[in-house]
Amino acid sequence: MSTLISRIQHTVNRLLPIFMAIVILLLFFNSSIVRIYKNQQVMIEHVEDIARGFTRQAALTAKILLQKNERTGLNEFARQLELSPWVEQVLIYDTNGQLLAHSESASRIISDLEQLPSAGSPYHAPYIEEIRGAELLGYVRINFNGDELVDEFNERQRDNLAFILMLLLGAMIVLYWYNHPTTPDLRILGLKRK
Helix, strand or coil, X not given: CHHHHHHHHHHHHHHHHHHHHHHHHHHHHHHHHHHHHHHHHHHHHHHHHHHHHHHHHHHHHHHHHHHCCCHHHHHHHHHHHCCCCCEEEEEEEXXXXXXXXXXXXXXXXXXXXXXXXXXXXXXXXXXEEEEECCCEEEEEEEEEECHHHHHHHHHHHHHHHHHHHHXXXXXXXXXXXXXXXXXCCCCCCCCCCC
C-alpha cells in the first residue's frame, strides 16, 4: 500500500509542474487572443474614421468643383483620389443619381447608391457622402479597400500568435523532457525534481 502511495505521489510530483505550466501558457494564449480581437475592433473603427474623413474631404473638394461647374476638373479629381492605395473607385453623382465623374477603375456605372455586399473583409466597403452647398449638389462615393492600411498590422498579429503557439509547444516539450525518467539529473534554477 505504501508503494502505491509513493508511486502516486511520485507521478503527481512529476505531472504537477507540467500541468501548471500548461495552465499558465493557456491563460497567456487566451489573453493574447482576446487582445488580438480587441485590436481588430480598434482597427475596424480606425479604418472607418479614416474613410469617413477622406470621403468628407473629397465631398468638400467636389463641392468647389461643382459650384465652378468644372466637369473636367471633377474627372481629374476622381482620378487623383484613386491614386491612394486604399481607394478602389471614385464615383461622383448629381442629385438625380446620374454619374458626373468617375475614376479610371470604375469599369461599370453604378446607377444607384446602394451598398454592394462587401468582399468578406471588414475593411472593404463603399462610403457615400453628400456634396452640399446651400443645397444638395450631388454625392461622392468612394469604394475603399482598407486592407492596404492594416495588412502590416495583421501580419504582426499573426506572427505574435505563431510565436505564442511555439512557446506553448516548446514549454510542453521541455517539461516532458525534464520530467522523463531517462533524463539525467539536471539542476535548472526554479525547478526541483523529486
